[in-house]
Amino acid sequence: MYPDHEFGYELLVCRYAELAWHPSEGRRPAIVARQLGTRDRRWDTVVIEVDPEAFALRRAFGDRGLDSDLLHVVRHAPPEWTWYRDALPDPGYPWRYVRQAVHRAAGRGLIEKRRRGNRIECRRLRPYPDWVRRIVAIENKPDLDRSAADALADQLGHDVETALADEVWLATSATGERVEPALLRSMPVEAGVLTTEFAGGIDEDAASVAWHPSDIAPATRDPETITRRLVIAERAYGKGWRSFHETMRPDCHAFELRRAGRGLLPYCTAKKRCQTARECSGSCPEFAPEPPTWRTRGWPIEGGPGKGMTALLARRRERMRDRQVDAQAAGER
Structure with a gap:
Protein backbone atom coordinates (compact mmCIF):
# COMPACT_ATOMS: atom_id res chain seq x y z
CA MET A 1 0.00 0.00 0.00
CA TYR A 2 1.44 3.37 -1.04
CA PRO A 3 -0.17 6.70 0.01
CA ASP A 4 -0.77 9.44 -2.54
CA HIS A 5 -0.25 12.41 -0.20
CA GLU A 6 2.59 13.92 1.81
CA PHE A 7 1.23 12.90 5.20
CA GLY A 8 1.40 9.19 4.38
CA TYR A 9 4.79 9.66 2.73
CA GLU A 10 6.02 11.32 5.90
CA LEU A 11 5.00 8.30 7.95
CA LEU A 12 6.87 6.00 5.57
CA VAL A 13 10.02 8.13 5.80
CA CYS A 14 9.78 7.97 9.60
CA ARG A 15 9.46 4.19 9.54
CA TYR A 16 12.39 3.87 7.13
CA ALA A 17 14.55 6.05 9.40
CA GLU A 18 13.54 3.92 12.36
CA LEU A 19 14.61 0.76 10.54
CA ALA A 20 17.77 1.85 8.75
CA TRP A 21 19.29 5.07 10.02
CA HIS A 22 22.00 6.15 8.98
CA PRO A 23 21.46 5.62 5.21
CA SER A 24 25.10 6.05 4.19
CA GLU A 25 27.20 5.38 7.29
CA GLY A 26 25.69 2.28 8.86
CA ARG A 27 23.29 1.71 11.72
CA ARG A 28 23.23 4.26 14.50
CA PRO A 29 21.08 4.15 17.64
CA ALA A 30 18.31 6.70 17.11
CA ILE A 31 14.74 7.68 17.89
CA VAL A 32 12.46 9.26 15.29
CA ALA A 33 9.73 11.88 15.52
CA ARG A 34 7.87 14.15 13.12
CA GLN A 35 6.57 17.72 12.93
CA LEU A 36 8.96 19.14 15.50
CA GLY A 37 11.16 22.20 15.65
CA THR A 38 11.02 25.76 16.93
CA ARG A 39 8.57 28.63 16.66
CA ASP A 40 10.25 29.71 13.42
CA ARG A 41 10.93 26.34 11.80
CA ARG A 42 9.16 22.99 11.87
CA TRP A 43 10.78 19.86 10.42
CA ASP A 44 8.83 17.03 8.79
CA THR A 45 10.98 14.24 10.24
CA VAL A 46 13.48 14.49 13.08
CA VAL A 47 16.07 11.81 13.85
CA ILE A 48 17.72 12.01 17.26
CA GLU A 49 20.93 9.97 17.27
CA VAL A 50 21.56 8.85 20.83
CA ASP A 51 24.36 7.59 23.01
CA PRO A 52 22.97 4.18 24.05
CA GLU A 53 24.53 4.17 27.52
CA ALA A 54 23.36 7.69 28.31
CA PHE A 55 19.98 6.95 26.73
CA ALA A 56 19.53 4.07 29.16
CA LEU A 57 20.07 6.59 31.98
CA ARG A 58 17.55 8.95 30.37
CA ARG A 59 14.97 6.16 30.44
CA ALA A 60 15.18 6.27 34.25
CA PHE A 61 13.52 9.72 34.08
CA GLY A 62 10.34 8.17 32.69
CA ASP A 63 8.53 7.82 29.39
CA ARG A 64 7.28 11.40 29.11
CA GLY A 65 9.28 14.21 27.59
CA LEU A 66 10.57 17.10 29.68
CA ASP A 67 9.60 20.64 28.74
CA SER A 68 12.02 23.55 29.00
CA ASP A 69 10.98 24.44 32.58
CA LEU A 70 11.46 20.88 33.80
CA LEU A 71 14.79 20.64 32.01
CA HIS A 72 15.95 23.78 33.81
CA VAL A 73 15.24 22.09 37.13
CA VAL A 74 16.39 18.55 36.35
CA ARG A 75 19.65 19.49 34.64
CA HIS A 76 20.75 21.76 37.47
CA ALA A 77 19.28 20.05 40.54
CA PRO A 78 22.05 19.84 43.19
CA PRO A 79 23.33 16.60 44.76
CA GLU A 80 22.61 17.97 48.26
CA TRP A 81 19.56 19.72 49.72
CA THR A 82 19.68 23.37 48.61
CA TRP A 83 17.21 26.23 48.40
CA TYR A 84 16.04 26.09 44.80
CA ARG A 85 16.96 29.73 44.12
CA ASP A 86 20.52 29.08 45.23
CA ALA A 87 20.72 25.78 43.36
CA LEU A 88 19.37 26.75 39.94
CA PRO A 89 20.70 29.34 37.47
CA ASP A 90 18.75 32.55 36.99
CA PRO A 91 16.13 31.55 34.41
CA GLY A 92 15.62 35.03 32.98
CA TYR A 93 11.93 34.94 33.91
CA PRO A 94 10.05 35.14 37.26
CA TRP A 95 11.17 32.66 39.90
CA ARG A 96 7.60 31.70 40.68
CA TYR A 97 7.54 29.69 37.44
CA VAL A 98 10.69 27.91 38.53
CA ARG A 99 9.05 27.09 41.85
CA GLN A 100 6.09 25.59 39.97
CA ALA A 101 8.50 23.55 37.86
CA VAL A 102 10.20 22.27 41.03
CA HIS A 103 6.83 21.06 42.32
CA ARG A 104 6.04 19.42 38.96
CA ALA A 105 9.43 17.75 38.80
CA ALA A 106 9.02 16.34 42.30
CA GLY A 107 5.50 15.20 41.48
CA ARG A 108 6.85 13.17 38.56
CA GLY A 109 9.65 11.65 40.63
CA LEU A 110 12.39 13.50 38.74
CA ILE A 111 13.87 15.19 41.82
CA GLU A 112 13.26 15.35 45.56
CA LYS A 113 11.91 18.41 47.37
CA ARG A 114 11.22 19.41 50.93
CA ARG A 115 10.10 22.51 52.82
CA ARG A 116 12.58 23.90 55.32
CA GLY A 117 11.05 26.82 57.14
CA ASN A 118 9.51 29.00 54.47
CA ARG A 119 11.87 27.79 51.75
CA ILE A 120 11.56 25.01 49.18
CA GLU A 121 14.70 22.91 48.91
CA CYS A 122 15.49 20.36 46.25
CA ARG A 123 18.09 17.77 45.36
CA ARG A 124 18.57 15.45 42.42
CA LEU A 125 17.80 11.76 42.43
CA ARG A 126 20.23 11.12 39.58
CA PRO A 127 22.24 13.26 37.16
CA TYR A 128 20.55 14.13 33.89
CA PRO A 129 22.65 12.41 31.17
CA ASP A 130 24.12 13.85 27.98
CA TRP A 131 22.15 11.43 25.80
CA VAL A 132 21.83 13.32 22.49
CA ARG A 133 24.64 12.80 20.00
CA ARG A 134 23.26 14.46 16.87
CA ILE A 135 20.01 15.92 15.53
CA VAL A 136 19.07 15.30 11.91
CA ALA A 137 16.31 17.20 10.08
CA ILE A 138 14.56 15.70 7.04
CA GLU A 139 12.18 17.55 4.71
CA ASN A 140 9.80 15.23 2.86
CA LYS A 141 8.58 16.04 -0.64
CA PRO A 142 7.57 12.98 -2.69
CA ASP A 143 6.82 15.01 -5.84
CA LEU A 144 9.48 17.65 -6.30
CA ASP A 145 8.20 20.09 -8.91
CA ARG A 146 9.96 23.40 -9.48
CA SER A 147 7.75 25.49 -7.16
CA ALA A 148 8.14 22.95 -4.34
CA ALA A 149 11.89 22.85 -4.92
CA ASP A 150 12.18 26.64 -4.68
CA ALA A 151 10.36 26.67 -1.34
CA LEU A 152 12.43 23.78 0.00
CA ALA A 153 15.67 25.42 -1.09
CA ASP A 154 14.87 28.40 1.13
CA GLN A 155 13.90 26.19 4.07
CA LEU A 156 16.95 23.96 3.81
CA GLY A 157 19.15 27.02 3.39
CA HIS A 158 17.74 28.36 6.65
CA ASP A 159 18.51 25.04 8.36
CA VAL A 160 22.09 25.09 7.12
CA GLU A 161 22.60 28.70 8.18
CA THR A 162 21.19 28.32 11.70
CA ALA A 163 22.88 24.90 12.26
CA LEU A 164 20.34 23.95 14.91
CA ALA A 165 20.51 20.46 13.40
CA ASP A 166 23.77 18.66 12.69
CA GLU A 167 22.64 17.37 9.30
CA VAL A 168 19.77 18.17 6.91
CA TRP A 169 18.23 16.02 4.18
CA LEU A 170 15.60 16.16 1.48
CA ALA A 171 13.64 12.91 1.04
CA THR A 172 11.87 12.52 -2.31
CA SER A 173 10.47 9.70 -4.44
CA ALA A 174 12.86 8.12 -6.92
CA THR A 175 11.91 8.76 -10.54
CA GLY A 176 14.20 6.23 -12.21
CA GLU A 177 15.77 8.90 -14.38
CA ARG A 178 19.51 8.81 -14.99
CA VAL A 179 19.91 12.00 -12.97
CA GLU A 180 17.29 12.50 -10.28
CA PRO A 181 15.43 15.83 -10.67
CA ALA A 182 16.27 16.73 -7.05
CA LEU A 183 19.93 16.98 -8.05
CA LEU A 184 19.10 19.51 -10.75
CA ARG A 185 17.29 21.86 -8.40
CA SER A 186 19.01 24.72 -6.60
CA MET A 187 19.33 23.02 -3.24
CA PRO A 188 22.04 23.91 -0.69
CA VAL A 189 25.04 21.71 -1.38
CA GLU A 190 25.26 20.96 2.35
CA ALA A 191 21.86 19.19 2.29
CA GLY A 192 21.71 15.48 1.51
CA VAL A 193 19.22 13.98 -0.94
CA LEU A 194 17.53 10.67 -0.10
CA THR A 195 15.57 9.01 -2.91
CA THR A 196 12.90 6.56 -1.80
CA GLU A 197 11.09 3.65 -3.41
CA PHE A 198 8.20 2.84 -1.11
CA ALA A 199 5.80 1.28 -3.62
CA GLY A 200 6.92 -2.19 -2.58
CA GLY A 201 6.55 -1.41 1.11
CA ILE A 202 8.96 -0.38 3.83
CA ASP A 203 12.23 -2.14 4.58
CA GLU A 204 15.89 -1.23 5.10
CA ASP A 205 16.54 -1.05 1.34
CA ALA A 206 13.66 1.27 0.48
CA ALA A 207 15.87 4.36 0.07
CA SER A 208 19.25 5.31 -1.30
CA VAL A 209 21.53 8.33 -1.05
CA ALA A 210 21.64 10.50 -4.18
CA TRP A 211 23.71 13.25 -2.55
CA HIS A 212 25.66 13.04 0.69
CA PRO A 213 25.11 15.79 3.26
CA SER A 214 27.71 17.86 5.04
CA ASP A 215 28.05 17.96 8.80
CA ILE A 216 26.91 21.51 9.56
CA ALA A 217 27.51 21.37 13.32
CA PRO A 218 29.63 24.34 14.49
CA ALA A 219 32.68 23.79 16.65
CA THR A 220 30.80 25.19 19.65
CA ARG A 221 27.20 26.11 20.39
CA ASP A 222 25.98 28.73 22.81
CA PRO A 223 24.00 27.59 25.89
CA GLU A 224 20.69 28.84 24.46
CA THR A 225 21.09 26.73 21.32
CA ILE A 226 22.09 23.70 23.37
CA THR A 227 18.91 24.08 25.41
CA ARG A 228 16.76 24.49 22.28
CA ARG A 229 18.23 21.31 20.83
CA LEU A 230 17.59 19.43 24.05
CA VAL A 231 13.97 20.63 24.15
CA ILE A 232 13.50 19.28 20.61
CA ALA A 233 15.11 15.97 21.58
CA GLU A 234 12.89 15.66 24.66
CA ARG A 235 9.78 16.34 22.59
CA ALA A 236 10.89 13.68 20.12
CA TYR A 237 11.49 11.26 23.00
CA GLY A 238 8.02 11.79 24.43
CA LYS A 239 6.05 12.09 21.19
CA GLY A 240 7.66 9.84 18.62
CA TRP A 241 6.11 9.69 15.14
CA ARG A 242 3.18 7.32 15.73
Whole structure:
Protein backbone atom coordinates (compact mmCIF):
# COMPACT_ATOMS: atom_id res chain seq x y z
CA MET A 1 0.00 0.00 0.00
CA TYR A 2 1.44 3.37 -1.04
CA PRO A 3 -0.17 6.70 0.01
CA ASP A 4 -0.77 9.44 -2.54
CA HIS A 5 -0.25 12.41 -0.20
CA GLU A 6 2.59 13.92 1.81
CA PHE A 7 1.23 12.90 5.20
CA GLY A 8 1.40 9.19 4.38
CA TYR A 9 4.79 9.66 2.73
CA GLU A 10 6.02 11.32 5.90
CA LEU A 11 5.00 8.30 7.95
CA LEU A 12 6.87 6.00 5.57
CA VAL A 13 10.02 8.13 5.80
CA CYS A 14 9.78 7.97 9.60
CA ARG A 15 9.46 4.19 9.54
CA TYR A 16 12.39 3.87 7.13
CA ALA A 17 14.55 6.05 9.40
CA GLU A 18 13.54 3.92 12.36
CA LEU A 19 14.61 0.76 10.54
CA ALA A 20 17.77 1.85 8.75
CA TRP A 21 19.29 5.07 10.02
CA HIS A 22 22.00 6.15 8.98
CA PRO A 23 21.46 5.62 5.21
CA SER A 24 25.10 6.05 4.19
CA GLU A 25 27.20 5.38 7.29
CA GLY A 26 25.69 2.28 8.86
CA ARG A 27 23.29 1.71 11.72
CA ARG A 28 23.23 4.26 14.50
CA PRO A 29 21.08 4.15 17.64
CA ALA A 30 18.31 6.70 17.11
CA ILE A 31 14.74 7.68 17.89
CA VAL A 32 12.46 9.26 15.29
CA ALA A 33 9.73 11.88 15.52
CA ARG A 34 7.87 14.15 13.12
CA GLN A 35 6.57 17.72 12.93
CA LEU A 36 8.96 19.14 15.50
CA GLY A 37 11.16 22.20 15.65
CA THR A 38 11.02 25.76 16.93
CA ARG A 39 8.57 28.63 16.66
CA ASP A 40 10.25 29.71 13.42
CA ARG A 41 10.93 26.34 11.80
CA ARG A 42 9.16 22.99 11.87
CA TRP A 43 10.78 19.86 10.42
CA ASP A 44 8.83 17.03 8.79
CA THR A 45 10.98 14.24 10.24
CA VAL A 46 13.48 14.49 13.08
CA VAL A 47 16.07 11.81 13.85
CA ILE A 48 17.72 12.01 17.26
CA GLU A 49 20.93 9.97 17.27
CA VAL A 50 21.56 8.85 20.83
CA ASP A 51 24.36 7.59 23.01
CA PRO A 52 22.97 4.18 24.05
CA GLU A 53 24.53 4.17 27.52
CA ALA A 54 23.36 7.69 28.31
CA PHE A 55 19.98 6.95 26.73
CA ALA A 56 19.53 4.07 29.16
CA LEU A 57 20.07 6.59 31.98
CA ARG A 58 17.55 8.95 30.37
CA ARG A 59 14.97 6.16 30.44
CA ALA A 60 15.18 6.27 34.25
CA PHE A 61 13.52 9.72 34.08
CA GLY A 62 10.34 8.17 32.69
CA ASP A 63 8.53 7.82 29.39
CA ARG A 64 7.28 11.40 29.11
CA GLY A 65 9.28 14.21 27.59
CA LEU A 66 10.57 17.10 29.68
CA ASP A 67 9.60 20.64 28.74
CA SER A 68 12.02 23.55 29.00
CA ASP A 69 10.98 24.44 32.58
CA LEU A 70 11.46 20.88 33.80
CA LEU A 71 14.79 20.64 32.01
CA HIS A 72 15.95 23.78 33.81
CA VAL A 73 15.24 22.09 37.13
CA VAL A 74 16.39 18.55 36.35
CA ARG A 75 19.65 19.49 34.64
CA HIS A 76 20.75 21.76 37.47
CA ALA A 77 19.28 20.05 40.54
CA PRO A 78 22.05 19.84 43.19
CA PRO A 79 23.33 16.60 44.76
CA GLU A 80 22.61 17.97 48.26
CA TRP A 81 19.56 19.72 49.72
CA THR A 82 19.68 23.37 48.61
CA TRP A 83 17.21 26.23 48.40
CA TYR A 84 16.04 26.09 44.80
CA ARG A 85 16.96 29.73 44.12
CA ASP A 86 20.52 29.08 45.23
CA ALA A 87 20.72 25.78 43.36
CA LEU A 88 19.37 26.75 39.94
CA PRO A 89 20.70 29.34 37.47
CA ASP A 90 18.75 32.55 36.99
CA PRO A 91 16.13 31.55 34.41
CA GLY A 92 15.62 35.03 32.98
CA TYR A 93 11.93 34.94 33.91
CA PRO A 94 10.05 35.14 37.26
CA TRP A 95 11.17 32.66 39.90
CA ARG A 96 7.60 31.70 40.68
CA TYR A 97 7.54 29.69 37.44
CA VAL A 98 10.69 27.91 38.53
CA ARG A 99 9.05 27.09 41.85
CA GLN A 100 6.09 25.59 39.97
CA ALA A 101 8.50 23.55 37.86
CA VAL A 102 10.20 22.27 41.03
CA HIS A 103 6.83 21.06 42.32
CA ARG A 104 6.04 19.42 38.96
CA ALA A 105 9.43 17.75 38.80
CA ALA A 106 9.02 16.34 42.30
CA GLY A 107 5.50 15.20 41.48
CA ARG A 108 6.85 13.17 38.56
CA GLY A 109 9.65 11.65 40.63
CA LEU A 110 12.39 13.50 38.74
CA ILE A 111 13.87 15.19 41.82
CA GLU A 112 13.26 15.35 45.56
CA LYS A 113 11.91 18.41 47.37
CA ARG A 114 11.22 19.41 50.93
CA ARG A 115 10.10 22.51 52.82
CA ARG A 116 12.58 23.90 55.32
CA GLY A 117 11.05 26.82 57.14
CA ASN A 118 9.51 29.00 54.47
CA ARG A 119 11.87 27.79 51.75
CA ILE A 120 11.56 25.01 49.18
CA GLU A 121 14.70 22.91 48.91
CA CYS A 122 15.49 20.36 46.25
CA ARG A 123 18.09 17.77 45.36
CA ARG A 124 18.57 15.45 42.42
CA LEU A 125 17.80 11.76 42.43
CA ARG A 126 20.23 11.12 39.58
CA PRO A 127 22.24 13.26 37.16
CA TYR A 128 20.55 14.13 33.89
CA PRO A 129 22.65 12.41 31.17
CA ASP A 130 24.12 13.85 27.98
CA TRP A 131 22.15 11.43 25.80
CA VAL A 132 21.83 13.32 22.49
CA ARG A 133 24.64 12.80 20.00
CA ARG A 134 23.26 14.46 16.87
CA ILE A 135 20.01 15.92 15.53
CA VAL A 136 19.07 15.30 11.91
CA ALA A 137 16.31 17.20 10.08
CA ILE A 138 14.56 15.70 7.04
CA GLU A 139 12.18 17.55 4.71
CA ASN A 140 9.80 15.23 2.86
CA LYS A 141 8.58 16.04 -0.64
CA PRO A 142 7.57 12.98 -2.69
CA ASP A 143 6.82 15.01 -5.84
CA LEU A 144 9.48 17.65 -6.30
CA ASP A 145 8.20 20.09 -8.91
CA ARG A 146 9.96 23.40 -9.48
CA SER A 147 7.75 25.49 -7.16
CA ALA A 148 8.14 22.95 -4.34
CA ALA A 149 11.89 22.85 -4.92
CA ASP A 150 12.18 26.64 -4.68
CA ALA A 151 10.36 26.67 -1.34
CA LEU A 152 12.43 23.78 0.00
CA ALA A 153 15.67 25.42 -1.09
CA ASP A 154 14.87 28.40 1.13
CA GLN A 155 13.90 26.19 4.07
CA LEU A 156 16.95 23.96 3.81
CA GLY A 157 19.15 27.02 3.39
CA HIS A 158 17.74 28.36 6.65
CA ASP A 159 18.51 25.04 8.36
CA VAL A 160 22.09 25.09 7.12
CA GLU A 161 22.60 28.70 8.18
CA THR A 162 21.19 28.32 11.70
CA ALA A 163 22.88 24.90 12.26
CA LEU A 164 20.34 23.95 14.91
CA ALA A 165 20.51 20.46 13.40
CA ASP A 166 23.77 18.66 12.69
CA GLU A 167 22.64 17.37 9.30
CA VAL A 168 19.77 18.17 6.91
CA TRP A 169 18.23 16.02 4.18
CA LEU A 170 15.60 16.16 1.48
CA ALA A 171 13.64 12.91 1.04
CA THR A 172 11.87 12.52 -2.31
CA SER A 173 10.47 9.70 -4.44
CA ALA A 174 12.86 8.12 -6.92
CA THR A 175 11.91 8.76 -10.54
CA GLY A 176 14.20 6.23 -12.21
CA GLU A 177 15.77 8.90 -14.38
CA ARG A 178 19.51 8.81 -14.99
CA VAL A 179 19.91 12.00 -12.97
CA GLU A 180 17.29 12.50 -10.28
CA PRO A 181 15.43 15.83 -10.67
CA ALA A 182 16.27 16.73 -7.05
CA LEU A 183 19.93 16.98 -8.05
CA LEU A 184 19.10 19.51 -10.75
CA ARG A 185 17.29 21.86 -8.40
CA SER A 186 19.01 24.72 -6.60
CA MET A 187 19.33 23.02 -3.24
CA PRO A 188 22.04 23.91 -0.69
CA VAL A 189 25.04 21.71 -1.38
CA GLU A 190 25.26 20.96 2.35
CA ALA A 191 21.86 19.19 2.29
CA GLY A 192 21.71 15.48 1.51
CA VAL A 193 19.22 13.98 -0.94
CA LEU A 194 17.53 10.67 -0.10
CA THR A 195 15.57 9.01 -2.91
CA THR A 196 12.90 6.56 -1.80
CA GLU A 197 11.09 3.65 -3.41
CA PHE A 198 8.20 2.84 -1.11
CA ALA A 199 5.80 1.28 -3.62
CA GLY A 200 6.92 -2.19 -2.58
CA GLY A 201 6.55 -1.41 1.11
CA ILE A 202 8.96 -0.38 3.83
CA ASP A 203 12.23 -2.14 4.58
CA GLU A 204 15.89 -1.23 5.10
CA ASP A 205 16.54 -1.05 1.34
CA ALA A 206 13.66 1.27 0.48
CA ALA A 207 15.87 4.36 0.07
CA SER A 208 19.25 5.31 -1.30
CA VAL A 209 21.53 8.33 -1.05
CA ALA A 210 21.64 10.50 -4.18
CA TRP A 211 23.71 13.25 -2.55
CA HIS A 212 25.66 13.04 0.69
CA PRO A 213 25.11 15.79 3.26
CA SER A 214 27.71 17.86 5.04
CA ASP A 215 28.05 17.96 8.80
CA ILE A 216 26.91 21.51 9.56
CA ALA A 217 27.51 21.37 13.32
CA PRO A 218 29.63 24.34 14.49
CA ALA A 219 32.68 23.79 16.65
CA THR A 220 30.80 25.19 19.65
CA ARG A 221 27.20 26.11 20.39
CA ASP A 222 25.98 28.73 22.81
CA PRO A 223 24.00 27.59 25.89
CA GLU A 224 20.69 28.84 24.46
CA THR A 225 21.09 26.73 21.32
CA ILE A 226 22.09 23.70 23.37
CA THR A 227 18.91 24.08 25.41
CA ARG A 228 16.76 24.49 22.28
CA ARG A 229 18.23 21.31 20.83
CA LEU A 230 17.59 19.43 24.05
CA VAL A 231 13.97 20.63 24.15
CA ILE A 232 13.50 19.28 20.61
CA ALA A 233 15.11 15.97 21.58
CA GLU A 234 12.89 15.66 24.66
CA ARG A 235 9.78 16.34 22.59
CA ALA A 236 10.89 13.68 20.12
CA TYR A 237 11.49 11.26 23.00
CA GLY A 238 8.02 11.79 24.43
CA LYS A 239 6.05 12.09 21.19
CA GLY A 240 7.66 9.84 18.62
CA TRP A 241 6.11 9.69 15.14
CA ARG A 242 3.18 7.32 15.73
CA SER A 243 1.24 9.97 17.62
CA PHE A 244 -1.01 10.60 14.60
CA HIS A 245 -3.79 8.80 16.47
CA GLU A 246 -3.97 11.83 18.75
CA THR A 247 -5.07 14.09 15.88
CA MET A 248 -7.12 11.50 13.94
CA ARG A 249 -10.21 9.45 14.80
CA PRO A 250 -9.26 5.81 15.37
CA ASP A 251 -12.64 5.43 17.11
CA CYS A 252 -14.36 5.70 13.70
CA HIS A 253 -15.83 2.57 12.08
CA ALA A 254 -13.88 3.35 8.90
CA PHE A 255 -10.44 3.74 10.54
CA GLU A 256 -7.97 0.90 10.11
CA LEU A 257 -4.25 0.27 10.24
CA ARG A 258 -2.86 -1.46 7.17
CA ARG A 259 0.55 -2.85 6.44
CA ALA A 260 3.05 -1.30 4.05
CA GLY A 261 5.87 -3.82 4.25
CA ARG A 262 7.29 -3.36 7.74
CA GLY A 263 5.20 -0.27 8.37
CA LEU A 264 1.63 0.48 9.44
CA LEU A 265 -0.40 3.28 7.88
CA PRO A 266 -3.85 4.67 8.72
CA TYR A 267 -6.47 3.65 6.18
CA CYS A 268 -10.07 4.80 5.65
CA THR A 269 -12.43 2.09 4.43
CA ALA A 270 -15.01 4.74 3.50
CA LYS A 271 -12.58 6.65 1.27
CA LYS A 272 -10.81 3.42 0.28
CA ARG A 273 -7.38 4.97 0.65
CA CYS A 274 -4.90 6.33 3.18
CA GLN A 275 -6.52 9.45 4.60
CA THR A 276 -4.77 12.61 5.65
CA ALA A 277 -4.69 13.84 9.23
CA ARG A 278 -6.78 16.84 8.20
CA GLU A 279 -9.48 14.67 6.64
CA CYS A 280 -9.74 12.25 9.56
CA SER A 281 -11.79 14.28 12.03
CA GLY A 282 -15.17 14.37 13.65
CA SER A 283 -16.37 16.76 10.93
CA CYS A 284 -15.76 14.17 8.18
CA PRO A 285 -19.14 13.29 6.57
CA GLU A 286 -18.16 9.61 6.72
CA PHE A 287 -17.35 9.70 10.43
CA ALA A 288 -19.20 6.94 12.27
CA PRO A 289 -18.21 6.54 15.93
CA GLU A 290 -17.92 3.14 17.51
CA PRO A 291 -20.99 2.04 19.48
CA PRO A 292 -20.69 2.85 23.18
CA THR A 293 -20.93 -0.86 24.04
CA TRP A 294 -17.66 -1.48 22.18
CA ARG A 295 -15.85 0.82 24.56
CA THR A 296 -16.84 -1.23 27.59
CA ARG A 297 -15.32 -4.46 26.30
CA GLY A 298 -12.46 -6.11 28.12
CA TRP A 299 -9.52 -8.13 26.89
CA PRO A 300 -8.42 -8.51 24.11
CA ILE A 301 -10.20 -5.43 22.72
CA GLU A 302 -9.65 -3.23 25.82
CA GLY A 303 -12.32 -0.68 24.99
CA GLY A 304 -12.94 -1.22 21.29
CA PRO A 305 -10.86 -1.30 18.09
CA GLY A 306 -9.94 2.39 18.33
CA LYS A 307 -8.45 1.92 21.79
CA GLY A 308 -6.74 -1.22 20.59
CA MET A 309 -5.04 0.56 17.69
CA THR A 310 -3.98 3.42 19.96
CA ALA A 311 -2.47 0.95 22.42
CA LEU A 312 -0.68 -0.88 19.60
CA LEU A 313 0.96 2.33 18.35
CA ALA A 314 2.00 3.25 21.90
CA ARG A 315 3.54 -0.19 22.44
CA ARG A 316 5.53 0.11 19.23
CA ARG A 317 6.86 3.49 20.31
CA GLU A 318 7.96 2.02 23.64
CA ARG A 319 9.55 -0.98 21.95
CA MET A 320 11.63 1.24 19.67
CA ARG A 321 12.78 3.35 22.62
CA ASP A 322 13.67 0.26 24.62
CA ARG A 323 15.59 -1.15 21.66
CA GLN A 324 18.26 1.51 22.14
CA VAL A 325 18.71 0.42 25.74
CA ASP A 326 18.77 -3.25 24.74
CA ALA A 327 21.49 -2.49 22.18
CA GLN A 328 23.66 -1.05 24.94
CA ALA A 329 23.01 -4.05 27.18
CA ALA A 330 23.93 -6.44 24.34
CA GLY A 331 27.19 -4.54 23.79
CA GLU A 332 28.14 -5.00 27.44
CA ARG A 333 27.70 -8.76 27.42
